[in-house]
Amino acid sequence: MIETSHYLSSSVKDLKPSGIRKFFDLAAGMEGVISLGVGEPDFVTSWNIREACILSLEQGYTSYTANAGLLELRREISAYLQETTTVQYDPETELLVTVGASQALDLALRAIINPGDEVIVIEPSFVSYAALVSLAGGVPVPIHTKGEMEFKLQPDELEEAITNKTKAIILCSPNNPTGTLLNKEELTKIASIIEKYDLLVISDEIYAELTYDEAYSSFVSIEGMADRTLLISGFSKGFAMTGWRLGYVAARPEFLSAMLKIHQYSMMCAPTMAQYAAIEAMKNGKEDVLHMKKSYKQRRNLFVSALNDIGLTCHVPGGAFYAFPSIQSTNLTSEEFAEQLLKEEKVAVVPGSVFGESGEGYVRCSYASSLDQLQEALKRMQRFVQSRS
Known part of the structure; x- marks a missing residue:
């Protein structure tokens, strides 16, 4: 038996496993658990989208597509982005279809990072951001946002974090895990700093379809930002297509060309059948998105109001399907809260600490569950909190 550890990449050995996975695994081994931890819609992909996939199989469309994806799909995405962001992207040179938004993020980072480049990550943040920066050879630089400011990035905080090694910043609005939405005025202030320091932006807009109280503003719609932004999105959240991995x-072409080269060697192309399904989603899936959005807003209003009544202070999230309540009144750490709530009341939430240092004292709760499940979870959470008072 050989000693395998010294063969492993040091960057991988130093990488921490996903903190979200730990609680999924704990919950999976228990009966009667209500999971508020899963970051995916509880809706099944619309039938017309599934039917388009089935038809593609029946017609024998099972070969590779072009590396960049089906041109018809790229044209549909281009038209969709022009409608939603006002920016026109050339479907032949400025769009790449990937295996989920996660692969798009990985490609974007690997395409721009040189060893030692710093990339600003706004915390609390999705767990993969800092990890992917590190795997690409970069240095993640966190900015710790504050709950009392609804976890919104403040321009002075951004400017203080910039050094002569800063290459880019990762933005996510609406945010995972906080649900925080940045409006156009707030994005414009950030954009002025981006331009001042000649930085790039990776804008994760996977939750763009799910905003509730005000219209969504894409970072690329801010004047001058489309040329220095790599816009990441996909079909998982808004179109309830998580398992399709698309x-x-x-x-802009220079960035896209660099990402395409990596994609050619590492992935070849996204799944063909999923691409045909996505064409149907782009053409005829928007009404279903609105239906889901209406349902999520109803659940958000009920859930967040009840959390505040329980004593778990929570701002009203402007988008996505997450609430990020404070659990500081219980005098438990976020991990203690999540573990004890799961064991005693069989409600699974994700400790805020897995999303970065500024997530400590909070937990992430997904309200992408039925109203009945949410109401039962709230009863259990209230009982748990009262037992600690």
């Missing part, structure tokens, strides 16, 4: 990246 995303895309939109960027």
Whole structure:
């Protein structure tokens, strides 16, 4: 038996496993658990989208597509982005279909990072951001946002974090895990700093379809930002297509060409059948998105109001399907809260600490569950909190 550890990449050995996975695994071994931890819609992909996939199989469309994806799909994405962001992307040179938004993010980072480049990550943040920066050879630089400011990035905080090694910043609005939405005025202030320091932006807009109280503003719609932004999105959240693993990246040709080279060697192309399904989603899936959005807003209003009544202070998230309540009144750490709530009341939430240092004292709760499940979870959470008072 050989000693395998010294053969492993040091960057991988130093990488921490996903903190979200730990609680999924704990919950999976228990009966009667209500999971508020899963970051995916509880809706099944619309039938017309599934039917388009089945038809593609029946017609024998099972070969590779072009590396960049089906041109018809890229044209549909281009038209969709022009409608939603006002920016026109050339479907032949500025759009790449990927295996989920996660692959798009990985490609974007690997395409721009040189060893030692710093990339600013706004915390609390999705767990993969800092990890993917590190795997690409970069240095993640966190900015710790504050709950009392609804976890919104403040321009002075951004400017303080920039050094002569800063290459880019990762933005996510609406945010995972906080649900925080940045409006156009707030994005414009950030954009002025981006331009001042000549930085790039990776804008994760996977939750763009799910905003509730005000219109969504894409970072690329801010004047001058489309040229220095790599826009990441996909079909998982808004179109309830998580398992289809289909995303895309939109960027100017030089960036897109660099990402395409990596994609050619590492992935070849996104799944063909999923691409045909996505064409149908782009053409005829928007009404279903609105239906889901209406349902999520109803659940958000009920859930967040009840959390505040329980004593778990929570701002009203402007988008996505997450609430990020404070659990500081219980005098438990976020991990203690999540573990004890799961064991005692069989409700699974994700400790805020897995999303970065500024997530400590909070937990992430997904309200992408039925109203009945949410109401039962709230009863259990209230009982748990009262037992600690």
